[in-house]
Amino acid sequence: MKAEARSNGQTLLQPSLSVHGPPRAAERLFGMFIGKEDQDAVLGDLAERFEKTLCFTRNAAKAKRWYWLNGLLSLPGFVRNRLSRSFHNPEPFVTAVRSIALCYAAVTAFFLILQLPFFVSALVTTCVKIRSFAFSDGLLASGFRFLDNCWPSRDVFYQYWQAFIYPLLVILVGVYFVRISRRWRRVFCAYLIVWASYRLAQFLIVFAILGKIGWFSDPPLPEWLITARILIVLPGFGVLAGANYYAFSLVSVRLRASALLGFLLPAAGVAVLIETALFHIWAPWTFEFGGICFLPIAVSAILASILSQKMYVLRSS
Amino acid sequence: MKKGVNYLGEFELIVMLAILRLGPDAYGMRIWEEIEARTGRKSLIAAVYAALERLERKKYVSSWFGDPTPERGGRAKRYFKIENPGYAALERTTSMFISMWPADAPVSLIGGS
Numbered sequence: 001m002k003a004e005a006r007s008n009g010q011t012l013l014q015p016s017l018s019v020h021g022p023p024r025a026a027e028r029l030f031g032m033f034i035g036k037e038d039q040d041a042v043l044g045d046l047a048e049r050f051e052k053t054l055c056f057t058r059n060a061a062k063a064k065r066w067y068w069l070n071g072l073l074s075l076p077g078f079v080r081n082r083l084s085r086s087f088h089n090p091e092p093f094v095t096a097v098r099s100i101a102l103c104y105a106a107v108t109a110f111f112l113i114l115q116l117p118f119f120v121s122a123l124v125t126t127c128v129k130i131r132s133f134a135f136s137d138g139l140l141a142s143g144f145r146f147l148d149n150c151w152p153s154r155d156v157f158y159q160y161w162q163a164f165i166y167p168l169l170v171i172l173v174g175v176y177f178v179r180i181s182r183r184w185r186r187v188f189c190a191y192l193i194v195w196a197s198y199r200l201a202q203f204l205i206v207f208a209i210l211g212k213i214g215w216f217s218d219p220p221l222p223e224w225l226i227t228a229r230i231l232i233v234l235p236g237f238g239v240l241a242g243a244n245y246y247a248f249s250l251v252s253v254r255l256r257a258s259a260l261l262g263f264l265l266p267a268a269g270v271a272v273l274i275e276t277a278l279f280h281i282w283a284p285w286t287f288e289f290g291g292i293c294f295l296p297i298a299v300s301a302i303l304a305s306i307l308s309q310k311m312y313v314l315r316s317s
Numbered sequence: 318m319k320k321g322v323n324y325l326g327e328f329e330l331i332v333m334l335a336i337l338r339l340g341p342d343a344y345g346m347r348i349w350e351e352i353e354a355r356t357g358r359k360s361l362i363a364a365v366y367a368a369l370e371r372l373e374r375k376k377y378v379s380s381w382f383g384d385p386t387p388e389r390g391g392r393a394k395r396y397f398k399i400e401n402p403g404y405a406a407l408e409r410t411t412s413m414f415i416s417m418w419p420a421d422a423p424v425s426l427i428g429g430s
Contacts, residue, residue, distance in 0.1 A: 021390065038366060038395075040382070040385075040392040040393045040395075041344075041366075041392070041394065041395035042362060042363075042366060043392055044345075044386075044389035044390065044392030044393065044394060045344070045345040045346035045349065045362060045389075046346075046362060047389050047390045047392065048346045048388060048389050049346055049349070049350070051388060070361065070362065073361055073363075074361045074362050074364075075363075076363070077361060077362075077363025077364055077366070078363050080363075080367065081363065081366060081367050081370055
């Protein structure tokens with residue numbers, strides 16, 4: 001059905017939503033980024049403009065291209081609008097908690113940029129780092145052979161992706177804490193799939209291929225040292241990682257963001273367990289260092305998420 | 318510039334003038350179209366809404382939602398209206414331009430030479 005509308009002194013053909021409506025996928029995508037308050041207005045405006053473009057061009061493909069292009073170019077603006085709105089929240093307590101959460105994420109991201117692995121376990125992995133340098137064939141033992149050394153080589157490899165992937169995750173978590181929208185969960189899910197696939201591919205390639213040709217040949221440690229490390233250090237990892245995750249969960253429960261953690265933490269835990277298994281299969285010589293220290297982290301991630309879920313349910317009821 | 322007196326930015330001024338021109342028909346898409354039609358400047362919907370958001374925060378404009386319409390896929394329009402502080406800011410900004418304009422400038426304030 002077509003109706004006539006007057007605009008700028010001209011008579012324009014303005015149909016109701018035609019058979020060629022705006023691309024649904026685009027609408028869904030843009031909806032994730034536009035604030036709930038603005039969704040009707042913005043998507044409606046885009047739909048109306050789309051209809052007009054369609055009416056003038058008589059070319060559905062061209063109009064759809066216009067829709068996608070305009071929406072995609074506007075995405076950073078939508079995100080900025082939402083962030084700016086969320087920080088102008090009239091509730092001071094919520095704003096304060098959000099700011100603290102964002103600062104937490106920013107500080108963690110900063111440390112990660114300094115090449116510290118595992119986004120919510122900066123403290124734990126700092127210990128790992130110090131320990132690997134102190135006890136293995138690291139900086140303290142052979143500083144001059146740093147670049148040739150097998151441990152630093154692997155570390156350097158890690159650093160490339162950790163410096164990028166984990167800060168990105170932390171920033172996304174920070175953005176989520178600002179409670180932009182529940183729809184961001186989908187972005188997180190997509191991100192986690194990419195992240196898990198990436199890690200899987202990394203371990204398949206690095207440890208299956210490079211491991212076979214003996215690029216990584218870590219020197220064996222004395223048996224007593226391995227046992228001591230397992231007995232003393234690993235419970236410490238578990239406690240620290242658990243505390244870290246739990247604190248993280250508490251903040252999110254306060255913000256009622258626990259539904260995300262219900263997915264995120266077990267997923268992280270499972271990803272870590274897969275890694276551990278791969279470590280064990282393809283690079284057994286690294287298992288005592290790289291593999292086993294992730295186990296308590298994975299377990300505590302899952303436990304913390306269960307606890308936070310329970311708290312969320314209790315709080316909701 | 319007097320301390321504590323706010324002037325409108327360039328795009329804010331354009332958006333305010335578009336609202337002024339459109340009157341009761343000033344909603345997001347029309348403002349966006351009006352800007353493009355009058356200035357010949359391609360802008361993004363997000364930029365228009367960002368400016369409107371800022372203006373609303375400064376209490377220069379107010380907004381309300383209209384009824385859902387079929388040509389928008391059943392979505393409501395968000396209408397905008399200039400409030401008294403907005404009129405004052407508009408007047409202040411335009412007077413500033415006028416007062417700054419030199420009488421012997423090679424181009425006139427309303428265009429042309």
